[in-house]
Amino acid sequence: MIPAHSRRKDKYTPRSVPEEKLATSAMIASLDAEGREAISAPFGHALVDMAKTREDIVGLSADLSKYTDLHVFAEAHPDRFYQMGMAEALLMSAAAGLAREGFVPFATTYAVFAARRAYDFIAMAIAEENLPVKICCALPGLTTGYGPSHQATEDLAIMRGMPNLTVIDPCDAVEIDQATRVIADTPGPVYMRLLRGKVPNVLGEYGYRFELGKAKVIRDGTDVLFISSGFMTMRALDAAVALAADGVSCAVLHSPTIKPLDAETIVAEAQKGGRLVVTAENHSITGGLGEAVAGALMRAGAHVPFRQIALPDEFLDAGALPTLHDQYGLSVSSITARVKNWLEG
Amino acid sequence: METQTGRTGDNVSLPRRAWSIRRHALRMGEVQGQGYIGQALGVADVLAVSYFHAMTYCAHDPEWEGRDRFYLSIGHYAIALYAALIEAGILPEDEIETYGMDDSRMPMSGMAAYTPGMEITGGSLGHGLGIAVGAALGLKRKKNPAFVYNMLSDGELGEGSTWEAVMSAVQWKLDNLIAVVDFNNQQADGPTREALATAPGTEAAKWAAFGWYAQEVDGNDLDAVVAAFDAARNHPDPCPRVIICNTLMCKGVPFLETRDKTHFIRVEADEWAKALAHLDEEMPQ
Numbered sequence: 001m002i003p004a005h006s007r008r009k010d011k012y013t014p015r016s017v018p019e020e021k022l023a024t025s026a027m028i029a030s031l032d033a034e035g036r037e038a039i040s041a042p043f044g045h046a047l048v049d050m051a052k053t054r055e056d057i058v059g060l061s062a063d064l065s066k067y068t069d070l071h072v073f074a075e076a077h078p079d080r081f082y083q084m085g086m087a088e089a090l091l092m093s094a095a096a097g098l099a100r101e102g103f104v105p106f107a108t109t110y111a112v113f114a115a116r117r118a119y120d121f122i123a124m125a126i127a128e129e130n131l132p133v134k135i136c137c138a139l140p141g142l143t144t145g146y147g148p149s150h151q152a153t154e155d156l157a158i159m160r161g162m163p164n165l166t167v168i169d170p171c172d173a174v175e176i177d178q179a180t181r182v183i184a185d186t187p188g189p190v191y192m193r194l195l196r197g198k199v200p201n202v203l204g205e206y207g208y209r210f211e212l213g214k215a216k217v218i219r220d221g222t223d224v225l226f227i228s229s230g231f232m233t234m235r236a237l238d239a240a241v242a243l244a245a246d247g248v249s250c251a252v253l254h255s256p257t258i259k260p261l262d263a264e265t266i267v268a269e270a271q272k273g274g275r276l277v278v279t280a281e282n283h284s285i286t287g288g289l290g291e292a293v294a295g296a297l298m299r300a301g302a303h304v305p306f307r308q309i310a311l312p313d314e315f316l317d318a319g320a321l322p323t324l325h326d327q328y329g330l331s332v333s334s335i336t337a338r339v340k341n342w343l344e345g
Numbered sequence: 346m347e348t349q350t351g352r353t354g355d356n357v358s359l360p361r362r363a364w365s366i367r368r369h370a371l372r373m374g375e376v377q378g379q380g381y382i383g384q385a386l387g388v389a390d391v392l393a394v395s396y397f398h399a400m401t402y403c404a405h406d407p408e409w410e411g412r413d414r415f416y417l418s419i420g421h422y423a424i425a426l427y428a429a430l431i432e433a434g435i436l437p438e439d440e441i442e443t444y445g446m447d448d449s450r451m452p453m454s455g456m457a458a459y460t461p462g463m464e465i466t467g468g469s470l471g472h473g474l475g476i477a478v479g480a481a482l483g484l485k486r487k488k489n490p491a492f493v494y495n496m497l498s499d500g501e502l503g504e505g506s507t508w509e510a511v512m513s514a515v516q517w518k519l520d521n522l523i524a525v526v527d528f529n530n531q532q533a534d535g536p537t538r539e540a541l542a543t544a545p546g547t548e549a550a551k552w553a554a555f556g557w558y559a560q561e562v563d564g565n566d567l568d569a570v571v572a573a574f575d576a577a578r579n580h581p582d583p584c585p586r587v588i589i590c591n592t593l594m595c596k597g598v599p600f601l602e603t604r605d606k607t608h609f610i611r612v613e614a615d616e617w618a619k620a621l622a623h624l625d626e627e628m629p630q
């Protein structure tokens with residue numbers, strides 16, 4: 001189902017018009033709410049709300065405020081918003097400077113540009129000094145069809161490698177709202193992945209509360225234990241429903257804090273026994289949640305059957321997002337098919 | 346070897362080439378119902394001059410060693426370059442219908458692995474000029490007289506990496522490097538003058554101060570653009586060349602020209618046909 005190599009054909013082979021015309025998702029498109037209630041710009045609205053009582057909160061963007069929901073804050077508090085232009089290195093340095101002067105800067109860009117271009121500036125100006133800069137980035141993992149320039153498939157691996165940095169991969173609008181408030185109150189630097197625009201409400205019905213550094217069981221089950229982060233928790237929950245219809249009982253342990261990882265809960269859940277442990281992340285198979293979980297299990301001596309649902313260690317194709325999620329194994333149908341396979345095998 | 350220079354015996358006029366580029370781009374936009382059409386319409390004249398006046402290339406062999414290199418760092422301008430590549434005969438016109446579709450050779454952001462004639466993978470902005478510096482060094486090393494063109498945007502002037510390349514090109518006396526800036530006064534969050542204190546009329550002086558042969562022109566005035574490209578190619582001094590092209594987003598489609606400018610211009614479903622119909626009424630000879 002997932003090709004071993006990219007399906008990209010030779011660029012000198014002419015193409016014919018496809019029968020099924022799926023349009024590439026625009027960068028301004030939201031992650032499809034997938035049959036759920038959608039909430040608009042949860043990050044921007046939470047920040048505006050926080051800023052009412054917190055004079056120290058400021059916002060900065062590198063020419064992407066409209067595309068990271070920070071424009072909501074910029075409109076509400078124009079005097080506290082700094083447009084830094086398309087200059088991501090400067091964005092991080094200037095955020096560090098504002099933090100030195102006692103402010104709590106929320107700096108936004110796309111995940112690729114923070115993780116790849118601005119890494120050294122985050123490391124030395126922000127993280128090494130443990131400054132309270134909150135780096136909040138849209139287009140995490142595979143959430144755009146524009147190809148590798150915009151697909152942040154390795155941002156968690158990169159950011160996990162940074163000492164002092166807290167790394168968060170929230171699932172939905174409810175969690176983005178809560179996590180934004182929590183990180184404003186948390187000392188030190190944070191990298192948070194953002195879903196922006198119309199964001200689904202997934203966790204509301206479970207009475208979920210985000211706690212920094214805590215993984216939480218969203219659904220219990222006896223055959224499979226999904227350990228997931230980001231919107232893959234939504235996909236894992238949907239896969240659990242689909243698999244239940246086939247008599248497979250799945251638990252979902254949501255672990256939005258990638259670093260520091262809640263190893264205690266993860267190991268305890270994995271050791272309950274009798275369950276196939278399946279990590280699910282919107283990220284490369286290299287260096288993200290899956291490998292973090294694997295390391296925690298190994299270190300604890302928890303020898304459990306373990307599988308990873310993640311993006312391949314490749315530069316991904318361009319195309320329509322639903323096509324790409326199928327192709328690279330993030331869709332519900334591809335998750336359920338593989339889980340069944342693993343259980344049979 | 347068959348080459349296409351546009352400088353010899355080309356009987357299609359530049360206004361007609363620019364018109365065709367706009368038309369191809371609108372048709373692609375119609376296929377997806379979206380696209381960076383404002384940029385494509387704005388830069389069409391500059392592309393017409395690049396591909397049908399200034400550059401040497403071989404349409405059936407886009408990797409011909411003797412070609413002038415054209416590096417598009419602004420990946421989102423791909424729709425504009427595809428239109429030029431179609432007009433140049435490097436891409437077949439009937440693939441317009443595949444624009445942005447799964448498995449297309451014309452993805453929405455320009456990438457070298459997908460498209461004949463797309464030399465570099467753009468999209469992560471601020472890369473093009475640095476790569477062009479290296480290519481210009483490489484061509485000199487090979488004693489290849491070709492030029493390297495880098496088309497960049499006013500937004501890319503915000504990236505430090507652009508200015509690193511600006512300085513290096515002077516250091517290495519890269520007289521085979523021509524930077525073409527599409528200055529449309531627009532970035533993702535709004536007008537360029539609200540981002541990093543840059544505006545039309547101020548840029549050429551900056552580049553000149555660094556040691557470039559700098560010209561600033563109305564990028565929608567074909568004669569002016571032709572003259573600027575000629576002057577850039579023929580300039581005698583051993584320094585890199587830049588042409589700042591002040592362009593109007595959506596140029597050529599009046600009802601879009603006057604629309605509130607945004608980075609990703611909204612075009613309603615029925616407006617693509619209207620825009621095409623308008624162009625068709627104004628077809629130049």
Ligand SMILES: Cc1ncc(C[n+]2csc(CCOP(=O)(O)OP(=O)(O)O)c2C)c(N)n1
Binds near residue numbers: 421471529
């Ligand atoms: C390094 C980098 N940062 C941010 C972006 C997101 N982005 C895409 S286009 C754009 C605007 C850049 O300005 P310009 O190219 O002048 O925009 P346009 O004229 O097309 O509106 C931005 C910020 C990017 N592609 N690359």
Ligand SMILES: [Mg+2]
Binds near residue numbers: 527528531537
């Ligand atoms: Mg611009």
